Amino acid sequence: MITLASDFGSPYPAAMKGVLCARTDARLIDIAHDFPRQDVRAAAFWLREVLAYYPPAIHLAVVDPGVGTDRGAIVVRADDHAIVAPDNGLVRPVARRLADGRDLEAFVVDETALESVEPTGASPVVRSSRDGDDGPATNTFHGRDLFAPAAAAVHKTPIETLETLPFLEPTGAIVDLELPTATIDGEQAIGEVLVVDGFGNVITNVPGSFLESHDRIRANEIDLPVGKTFAAVAVGERLATVGSHGYVELDVNQGRGEEAFELTAGDRVVLERST
Amino acid sequence: MITLASDFGSPYPAAMKGVLCARTDARLIDIAHDFPRQDVRAAAFWLREVLAYYPPAIHLAVVDPGVGTDRGAIVVRADDHAIVAPDNGLVRPVARRLADGRDLEAFVVDETALESVEPTGASPVVRSSRDGDDGPATNTFHGRDLFAPAAAAVHKTPIETLETLPFLEPTGAIVDLELPTATIDGEQAIGEVLVVDGFGNVITNVPGSFLESHDRIRANEIDLPVGKTFAAVAVGERLATVGSHGYVELDVNQGRGEEAFELTAGDRVVLERST
Amino acid sequence: MITLASDFGSPYPAAMKGVLCARTDARLIDIAHDFPRQDVRAAAFWLREVLAYYPPAIHLAVVDPGVGTDRGAIVVRADDHAIVAPDNGLVRPVARRLADGRDLEAFVVDETALESVEPTGASPVVRSSRDGDDGPATNTFHGRDLFAPAAAAVHKTPIETLETLPFLEPTGAIVDLELPTATIDGEQAIGEVLVVDGFGNVITNVPGSFLESHDRIRANEIDLPVGKTFAAVAVGERLATVGSHGYVELDVNQGRGEEAFELTAGDRVVLERST
Known part of the structure; x- marks a missing residue:
């Protein structure tokens, strides 16, 4: 199994899938x-939260x-999972989680040693390895030209022998x-x-346990009920919950919390419990 | 085969798929x-229209x-299909259609009897069944923590022996x-x-047969041609058609009907044929 | 393998998949x-660029x-690929590319000879072949009622014997x-x-080779650096690159080129190199 995650929108992921299927x-x-x-931190969060539910996979x-600069491409082995990604921190949190206390092992991809991607039929100027030029065919779509072929090769190799891959x-x-992390x-x-x-x-990054045994909380000076579920308050009302990732979330029942709280990624959040 | 439908957007469905793949x-x-x-009625419509094209599946x-209140979780057996869903009416219309005249059989899911979902690695505070706590690990994402494990277990059981499942x-x-339904x-x-x-x-919910043998119709007092296809009128023009679900639709050729007719879900529609 | 591409949004493709899975x-x-x-040209471009990365498939x-007019439905055989589509030019560019110099072979679909699509359960008025009526069940959703059954039948037939299919x-x-194409x-x-x-x-449709050995270019009178990658310029700055399709692209590093250049599909682009 190969999972795919990106910020590519559509239809670029379909080109990666073509390379994988080929x-x-x-x-x-x-x-x-x-x-x-291009928000590495947000994606790192989602990967850490979602991939933890998967069986061993690429x-x-x-x-x-x-993309196209000299940042490296890496493969990380975390327990029985292998992760193929740019070396920009994106997969470090999920790799740590999947390793679950074991050591991580990381490999750098030598782009010039990868079997190159050759689409069918003529393309105006995409560089071809037949020209004797090395590395991925383009500088702007490494998902298709570098990461997908690397993932395909990793998939064909038993996870415990990744080091035998020539690239x-x-x-x-x-x-x-x-x-x-939050400070309590x-x-x-x-x-x-x-x-x-x-x-x-x-x-937020405040552990949900902070809400334990409390019925109300102040979040950035807004007094709120603590609910087990969105439906604990009326439709349109604000509340704090322990979300599905285990963190404190600021929500609106059937509404949009980020508007009601005027908060976005990276904003500071101060929670206060009354004693 | 397991089909998945939700209002979860992205990337939450991927966590459900992880549980299923595991x-x-x-x-x-x-x-x-x-x-x-959170529009149960709209989703109930789409499920009824789309799943009718599928072979037997979960x-x-x-x-x-x-989610998280005391609404139940159910499995409905309709002919050779099994449907796993919250007990809020969502799947009743599609279940009736898939049963195709046969009896429906419904089962309530005992959440505490389901094998719990355990992601890899530490999560801040997601409740673990290892703590001896019963029921789904979170109160806000039953798609991942309750419905997906139930669907996986149903998938592994022959459809005619669902009653043997302990949960x-x-x-x-x-x-x-x-x-x-419309009144004619x-x-x-x-x-x-x-x-x-x-x-x-x-x-609309007016059966397409209402348009039969008519070239024009009045819809909320707007006089319209009846067309077999969108292309029966010029680009940007309004028309009434029999849509792909068999109902009268109010459309604009290569445009947006809901704007041209100022209509949205739940709005009243009066159609009049001239004799 | 069957690939699916459309402008259907959601959830209509799921009905096509039901027919295929059945x-x-x-x-x-x-x-x-x-x-x-309904932009045939844009879709023709993407199909040509993306499907070239796929192994032989339907x-x-x-x-x-x-849809629903007398435009035909076709199957095109291009090397070991078969393409099922409306006869409106949509798949001509990709078919030419996949044929890669070999001859294309095209077939017209006789809709009345296709096994009709019968959803489970009663639908208000969808035409049934049981009524003795021929052709697809609806006039507005041929993806589900005509193209999907044709693709399923093509998939079950060895690619070299397509001519034996009765429809x-x-x-x-x-x-x-x-x-x-651009004029240089x-x-x-x-x-x-x-x-x-x-x-x-x-x-754009200007081959990327036009930028070769140039550090700067004028695009519609805007002077620009030529970059190998988006990161060649500061965040928010404009540049010209050779994109992943091999054409000159006008981009903004981590921004939106179409806004910065005020350009949209079909607009004229004049590029000038200084000598």
């Missing part, structure tokens, strides 16, 4: 292709503002990215908004 | 994940404004939902808009 | 269902402003569509915008 018969599962554009993830070299140094001091938690989801729910 | 090798087919948010459908109990009483009185039909589709076509 | 166990891959509505493509008749005349005269290229992609990148 090289493997792996089952393909789309995670999302509408991650906020995960192809591309949010890549540095992979072990590395001890890949870019790190830590999602911010007595009855106050100082955190921030990690992401706003498609429903408008404001997902 | 437990079965069922083929997964997305019906839609962009149903109008259908997982979640539009669930009452299912037969019930005679599930929530009903009837899509409204001579040359007048009084109905309403069931949904507006993504093209802007206004889908 | 008749074949083919692997289904979505190319895109959000092509610009490709079902529907962008069909003339196919060879034809020498299908509608042509040529994507416009010395240091000037006169072309046009083929499409704007979801990132806002303005994809």
Whole structure:
């Protein structure tokens, strides 16, 4: 199985799938292709939260503002999962989670050692490896020309023998990215908004346990009920919940929390419990 | 085969797919994940219209404004199909259609008897069944924590032996939902808009047969040609057609009917034929 | 394998997939269902660019402003690929590319000879073949009622024996569509915008080779750097690149080119190199 995640929108992911289908018969599962554009941190959050529900698989993830620069391409082995991605921190949080306490192993992709992607029929000027030129065929779509062929090759190799792949070299140094953590001091938690989801729910980085045994909370000076479910308050009313990722969320029942709280990703959130 | 339908947007359905892939090798087919948010009636319409084209399958459908309240979770057996959904009427119309005159059988899901969902790695506070706590791990994402594991278990069981599943109990009483029907009185039909589709076509509940042998019709006092196809009128012009669901639709050729007619779901529609 | 592409949005493609799943166990891959509505030229471009990365497959493509008129339905054999589509030029560019110099063979679909689509359960007035009426069940959704059953039947037939299918008749005349080509005269290229992609990148029809060995270019009188990658300029700055399709693109690093250049599909683009 190969999962695919990106900020590519449509129809670019279909070109990646073509490359994968041409090289493997792996089952393909789309995670999302509408991650906020070039927002590595938001995508890192979603990958960490969603891929933790998958059985061992190859995960192809591309949010890549540095495409075509000298940022590397990497494969990370985390327990029985392999993750193929740009080396920009994107997959570090999910890799740590999937490794679940075991060591991560990272490999750098040598682009020039990958079997190149050759579409059918003439294309105006896409560089062909037949020209003796090395590396991916284009500088702007490595999802198709570099990451997809790498993922296909990884899929065809038993996970415990990745080091035998000629285009992979072990590395001890890949870019790190830590999602911010909240600070809890007595009855106050100082955190921030990690992401706003498609429903408008404001997902903070304050652990849900902060709400335990409390019926009300103050969030950025707004007094709120704590609800187990959205339906704990009337339609259109604000509340705080423990969301499906285990963090405190600021929501509106059947409405949009980010509008009602005027909060967006990265904003500071101060929660206060009354004692 | 398991079909998936929801109003979850992205990337939440991918977490459901992870749970399904971890437990079965069922083929997964997305019906839609962009149903109008928390609009049970609109989703009930689309499920009834779309799933009727599928071979026997497990259908997982979640539009669930009452998530986390005491609304039940159900499995409905309709001929050789099984439908897993919240008990809020959502799947009653499609179940009736798939049963095609045979009896429906409904089961209530005992959440505490389901094998719980355990993501890999630590999550801040998601409740774990290891704590001895029963029921789904979260109160706000039953699609992942309750409906997906139920659908996976149903998929692994022959359809005729669903009653042997330890988490299912037969019930005679599930929530009903009837899509409204139009009233036809001579040359007048009084109905309403069931949904507006993504093209802007206004889908009413007046059977298409009402247009038979008529070249023109009045819809809410607007005189219109009746066309077999959108192209029966010039680009940008209004018309009435028999849509692909068999109902009268109010459309604009290559334009948006809901704007041209100023109609939205639930609005009253009066059609008059001249004799 | 059957690929699916359309401008249907959601949830209509799911009805097509139901018909396909009921008749074949083919692997289904979505190319895109959000092509610009009824824009045959834009979809023709994307199909040509994306399907070239696929192994031999059946490709079902529907962008069909003339649905229900007397425009024909066709199957085109291009090397080991078969394409099922309306006869409106949509698939001519991709068919030429997939044929890669070999002859194309085209067949007209005799709608009355196709096994009709029968959904489960009663539908208000959808025409049934049981009534002795021929042709697709509806006039407005041939994707479901005509193209999907044709694609399923083509999938079940070895590609080299398509002519044995009772509903196919060879034809020498299908509608042509040529994507416009740019004119290069010395240091000037006169072309046009083929499409704007979801990132806002303005994809012209000027071959990327026009930029070779140049560091700067004038595009519609705007002086621009030529970059290998978006990151060659600061965030928010404009540049010209050779895009992933091999054409000159007008882009903004992490921004929207179509807004910065005030250009949309079909607009004239004049590129000038300084010597």
